[in-house]
Amino acid sequence: MVKAGVQWGLFGGAIENLGTKRHHDKYVSPLIDLDLLGCFAMTETGHGSDVQALETTATFDPVTDEFVIHSPTASARKDYIGGAAQHAKVAAVFAQLVTNGESYGVHCFVVPIRDADGNDLPGVTTSDCGYKGGLPGVDNGRIVFDNVRVPRENLLNRYADVDADGTYVSDIESASRRFFTMVGTWYEDESRSADRPGPRPVSPCRSRRGTRCCAASSTHRAATTRCF
Numbered sequence: 001m002v003k004a005g006v007q008w009g010l011f012g013g014a015i016e017n018l019g020t021k022r023h024h025d026k027y028v029s030p031l032i033d034l035d036l037l038g039c040f041a042m043t044e045t046g047h048g049s050d051v052q053a054l055e056t057t058a059t060f061d062p063v064t065d066e067f068v069i070h071s072p073t074a075s076a077r078k079d080y081i082g083g084a085a086q087h088a089k090v091a092a093v094f095a096q097l098v099t100n101g102e103s104y105g106v107h108c109f110v111v112p113i114r115d116a117d118g119n120d121l122p123g124v125t126t127s128d129c130g131y132k133g134g135l136p137g138v139d140n141g142r143i144v145f146d147n148v149r150v151p152r153e154n155l156l157n158r159y160a161d162v163d164a165d166g167t168y169v170s171d172i173e174s175a176s177r178r179f180f181t182m183v184g185t186w187y188e189d190e191s192r193s194a195d196r197p198g199p200r201p202v203s204p205c206r207s208r209r210g211t212r213c214c215a216a217s218s219t220h221r222a223a224t225t226r227c228f
């Protein structure tokens with residue numbers, strides 16, 4: 001039951017609610033059919049409820065048109081991630097988006113972590129959280145990223161995007177409102193507005209640290225009522 005919640009509720013929910021058509025076309029069918037096993041990599045060793053302070057970085061490289069996913073410190077290690085110890089091939093990774101030298105806060109990226117045989121991909125190191133009293137059937141694990149490159153289109157870009165030249169665009173101007181919309185409501189099954197205005201360049205996030213927001217309670221709602 002919990003494994004199903006991780007696969008369809010957390011991983012699938014991130015793809016569905018934070019992604020756009022290109023992600024839905026590529027991932028929804030295989031993840032429903034269990035041909036693509038995924039995990040939801042938000043929590044870090046040093047950051048649980050305070051999602052806004054996550055340390056994992058996703059730095060855009062315009063030369064290769066890729067994001068570089070990296071765990072810069074020990075406390076940036078993804079931790080207690082359901083499916084990460086053994087079965088997940090792909091992770092929905094929450095990380096600080098950096099482009100043109102500026103940070104724009106937490107965004108979600110699709111990051112392959114294992115090959116078809118279950119081996120960690122280059123730059124990815126997974127490990128097992130070990131035995132748990134309550135959920136021994138769930139392979140909760142840790143993930144460390146060492147400059148792992150993913151294509152620009154792996155950014156789940158429903159609420160914000162990065163152009164090929166590195167320009168950050170979003171139709172949500174406020175950094176805190178953008179964060180709450182993306183992270184605090186990621187699991188809600190909202191329908192897209194047909195007349196949503198096109199995204200536009202916005203200012204970088206300059207004051208994310210130490211600023212708590214409702215992501216704390218939303219994470220706990222997910223933890224207690226859905227599937228963790």
Ligand SMILES: Cc1cc2nc3c(=O)[nH]c(=O)nc-3n(C[C@H](O)[C@H](O)[C@H](O)COP(=O)(O)OP(=O)(O)OC[C@H]3O[C@@H](n4cnc5c(N)ncnc54)[C@H](O)[C@@H]3O)c2cc1C
Nearest residue numbers: 040041042043047048049050080081082135216219223228
């Ligand atoms: C079995 C299990 C499976 C999990 N699976 C996943 C997973 O698949 N993916 C994933 O990303 N994470 C997963 N997690 C991690 C889980 O989301 C975190 O444990 C959770 O976000 C809380 O973080 P924390 O444990 O660091 O606690 P902390 O954030 O340190 O909180 C500790 C205590 O302080 C309280 N607290 C924290 N902030 C505030 C505040 N602002 N105001 C009032 N009280 C506050 C909390 O309610 C809690 O009681 C899993 C955890 C468990 C136990």
